[in-house]
Amino acid sequence: MDAARYYGQEDIRVEDIEPDSVGPEQVRIDIEACGICGSDLHEYTAGPIFVPGDAPHPVSGATAPLTMGHEFSGIVSEVGADVTDFSEGDAVTANPIIYCGSCPRCEAGQYHQCEALGFTGLAANGGFAENVVVDAERTVSLGEVPVEHGALVEPLSVALHAARVADVSAGDSVAVFGSGPIGLCQIQALRAAGAGPIIVSEPRDERRARADASGADVLIDPTEQDPLEAIRAETGEGVDIAFDVAGVEATYNQAINSTRPGGRVAEVSIFEEALETQPNDLVIPERSIVGSIAYQGGPRSGEEFGMVIDMLEDGQLDPDPLITDRIDLADISEDGFEPLLDPDSDQVKILVKP
Ligand SMILES: [Zn+2]
Ligand SMILES: [Zn+2]
The missing domain is CATH 3.90.180.10 (Medium-chain alcohol dehydrogenases, catalytic domain)
Structure with a gap:
């Protein structure tokens, strides 16, 4: 065969x-x-x-x-x-x-x-x-x-598992960084869990359109606006939970800084390279981060x-x-x-x- x-x-x-x-x-x-x-x-x-x-x-x-x-x-x-x-x-x-x-x-x-x-x-x-x-x-x-x-x-099971690992509840505000295949699955799993608003940051037009079709409430083009400013404008203090589904340095750090004090980040990506990050972004606002595989x-x-x-x-x-x-x-x-x-x-x- x-x-x-x-x-x-x-x-x-x-x-x-x-x-x-x-x-x-x-x-x-x-x-x-x-x-x-x-x-x-x-x-x-x-x-x-x-x-x-x-x-x-x-x-x-x-x-x-x-x-x-x-x-x-x-x-x-x-x-x-x-x-x-x-x-x-x-x-x-x-x-x-x-x-x-x-x-x-x-x-x-x-x-x-x-x-x-x-x-x-x-x-x-x-x-x-x-x-x-x-x-x-x-x-x-x-x-x-x-x-x-x-x-x-x-x-879709990858995304459902990440939503469970991140302990998403109905009504939680969420941000999703990246709407490739797993990002789109993540949006759908979060929607099914009753989370909202679902804010999605994605640079490619076609992928933002598919994020919209998958149930995103707010779409951000990070090449046009600062996603952190846009998320704070939408939520006040930041989202309850952010999902990094892109797996690069920029989105890793944005996911952390998009959450409110005491918020959570779920890392759902496999990285090809090590990256630079400022651990104080987690420590001082008492945020937490969890990996999901x-x-x-x-x-x-x-x-x-x-x-x-x-x-x-x-x-x-x-x-x-x-x-x-x-x-x-x-x-x-x-x-x-x-x-x-x-x-x-x-x-x-x-x-x-x-
Ligand atoms: Zn796969
Ligand atoms: Zn074993």
């Missing part, structure tokens, strides 16, 4: 490979759609980060080259001998978290904090392929959600994924403003990675359709 394999920086090759075999507790999923994620782009430009480059991943045993793609949905086409929860023909997505099961954080049920944390599609073969094999434990039924929308459950995984795989699927069924979340293109697997570099890395492109979420 055809699969897009990560070899190293700026080196993704579509190759004909032998599909993985299905173990007794696994299922094979024929891919309907697989989204290209910001973390795939980080691997492409600055990796390997999550992809095991030199040593094999301690749990999966995989090393590059491997098939990328961790935001996928499709139809179960083969079930292992011991699988009872799924049958051929089921519409599913899969929680990509790979975990060891024996470290203190896994024993505490926080599989996404595992010391060996990895992801299907980054540390094991993923969904930029005709099919993928995953553990039944990490497979999640899509219910009434259209199969293609299932590819958005993973990024991924979503509940392992035996809790269906927890946040299931909440997102329920919210998609209810119409509280809408993937359509995120999806900007659908492409063939063969064109993943030219029509997928390259436009997403082009600062003048209007692309946000590109779905690969094998």
Whole structure:
């Protein structure tokens, strides 16, 4: 079958490979759609980060080259001998978290904090392929959600998890720095949580328009106005909670300084570089900052994924403003990675359709 394999920086090759075999507790999923994620782009430009480059991943045993793609949905086409929860023909997505099961954080049920944390599609073969094999434990039924929308459950779960980690309550004023794919998911998750006003700072016109369609109340173009002044004009003393979803020095510091005294910041980005910051911006106004990675995984795989699927069924979340293109697997570099890395492109979420 055809699969897009990560070899190293700026080196993704579509190759004909032998599909993985299905173990007794696994299922094979024929891919309907697989989204290209910001973390795939980080691997492409600055990796390997999550992809095991030199040593094999301690749990999966995989090393590059491997098939990328961790935001996928499709139809179960083969079930292992011991699988009872799924049958051929089921519409599913899969929680990509790979975990060891024996470290203190896994024993505490926080599989996404595992010391060996990895992801299907980054540390094991993923969904930029005709099919993928995953553990039944990490497979999640899509219910009434259209199969293609299932590819958005993973990024929406990142945003839902961040809203929970940041302890958002209805009525909290919030700021979101960056409205790329995760930023748009964040806006939707905050709207569903009843937060407001939702103030979004984003330099690209097309992304601000999609932020508007996703439920933002106030839009700021940081190339035209100082976002901190605009946020203070809107809220008086600053927002209750800010989300940095852009992951650069400017937005990290803006997120901190956009909050009121005693406010909170959630950091939802993976950074390519270290940065300069003034810790007194946290200390003196007694602000706090919390990191958020991924979503509940392992035996809790269906927890946040299931909440997102329920919210998609209810119409509280809408993937359509995120999806900007659908492409063939063969064109993943030219029509997928390259436009997403082009600062003048209007692309946000590109779905690969094998
Ligand atoms: Zn992702
Ligand atoms: Zn662990």
